[in-house]
Every structure is written in structure tokens, then in C-alpha cells.
Amino acid sequence: MKIRFTTGESQLGTVLVASTEKGICTVSLRESGEGAETSLRAHFPKETIERDDAALKSTLDLILARIGGRKLDDAPALDLQGTDFQLEVWNQLLAIPPGSTRSYLDIAQAIKRPKATRAVAQACGANPVAVVVPCHRVVMSDGSIGGYSGMPGVKKALLAAEGVSKFATG
Incomplete structure (x- = not known):
């Protein structure tokens, strides 16, 4: 390849x-x-x-x-390689609209695996196409920002560019 x-x-x-x-x-x-x-x-x-x-x-x-926060009409073509579980999580992330957030629990429930929140977080961390598959839109259940490849400031900035600015301080 x-x-x-x-x-x-x-x-x-x-x-x-x-x-x-x-x-x-x-x-x-x-x-x-x-x-x-x-x-x-x-x-x-x-x-x-x-x-x-x-x-x-x-x-x-x-x-x-x-x-920069611009909404894109169509997602570009992707060549994602991951486990079936990761692909299922990443597909759910694509459904989160700009300016919105979901919790890891929300994603786990959406894929009918409500006890898999930690695995969902790991799948988000393994996302090879950050920004395109918007793992930055996934936050902790308490509303705190959570991780982002060791760069929580970047996650906060990406969300702010989409109009999300309130987070719990947890």
C-alpha cells in the first residue's frame, strides 16, 4: 500500500x-x-x-x-483500519454534530454496550484521524473535558471553535 x-x-x-x-x-x-x-x-x-x-x-x-471550526458538508473519504469495535465507535463519533458533545457512556449506550465506557475511551484514543472522526466531541459523564492524546488544551480549543465552551472542572 x-x-x-x-x-x-x-x-x-x-x-x-x-x-x-x-x-x-x-x-x-x-x-x-x-x-x-x-x-x-x-x-x-x-x-x-x-x-x-x-x-x-x-x-x-x-x-x-x-x-478552524468550519462545518464541512461532507466527510472526506476515509481508509480506517481498526478492530470491529473501534470502527463501530468511530462510526458513532461521525454522527455527533459540530457544536455538540456526547459522553463516553452515551457512545457505549449507542452501540448497545453500556458497560464498555472504558473501551469506548480507548477506541477514541486510538482514532487515527483526529478532527475528521471527532473524538474531541466526547467528554466525561460529569461534563469534564477528559483526555485528548495528552493535549486537553487542543481538545478544548477544537470544541471552542465549534461553539462549545462550558465544561465541568472535574
Whole structure:
């Protein structure tokens, strides 16, 4: 499988977008660009990976618009690889509209696995296409913000860009 990638700068840091022929396979948001390509290569060690800024410019622009809070009419094509459970969770996340949040429990109940809140949180943490599959819209049941790849400030900023600003302080 051939993976093409590009990077760009957003108000929240460096964004790496990678895609296969089928669609976006990785969206990574980091405070700095260091390590983004290394991380991509580590995640796909057997794949051919090449930088292709021109081919992915429109995809990167779409992701940057989403980070800026713009609602997108259609989700871009995705090439998600995960367990059946992860894919089920990620599909539920796609149904959360911008400006809204759901709890991990809400997602667990929606997939008819109400005792799987911890597994839902782990699936959110394993989401390879942050921002596109909006794991940032999932918060704790008490209303506190919860985690986001070790960057809760980024999660808060993504939600604020969508008009969500109230969180419990838990």
C-alpha cells in the first residue's frame, strides 16, 4: 500500500494528513512538526510512504478548515483500519454534530454496550484521524473535558471553535 502525506500549520500546531488510494488514513495534530513523519512511518512500517504536498493540498485545506471550526458538508473519504469495535465507535463519533458533545457512556449506550465506557475511551484514543472522526466531541459523564492524546488544551480549543465552551472542572 502506498501512503502519501503532507503537513501544514494550524492555530493549534502542526497537522499531518496521510492518505491511501481509498482515503485519509491518518490525521495527526502536534504542538510542533517534530516527529510527525517519524510517527507515521512507525505506524505503517511496511508501507511505501512519500510526501506529496500538491496531491494532498485540498485535503489539508479541508482539515485546516475543520480545525478552524468550519462545518464541512461532507466527510472526506476515509481508509480506517481498526478492530470491529473501534470502527463501530468511530462510526458513532461521525454522527455527533459540530457544536455538540456526547459522553463516553452515551457512545457505549449507542452501540448497545453500556458497560464498555472504558473501551469506548480507548477506541477514541486510538482514532487515527483526529478532527475528521471527532473524538474531541466526547467528554466525561460529569461534563469534564477528559483526555485528548495528552493535549486537553487542543481538545478544548477544537470544541471552542465549534461553539462549545462550558465544561465541568472535574
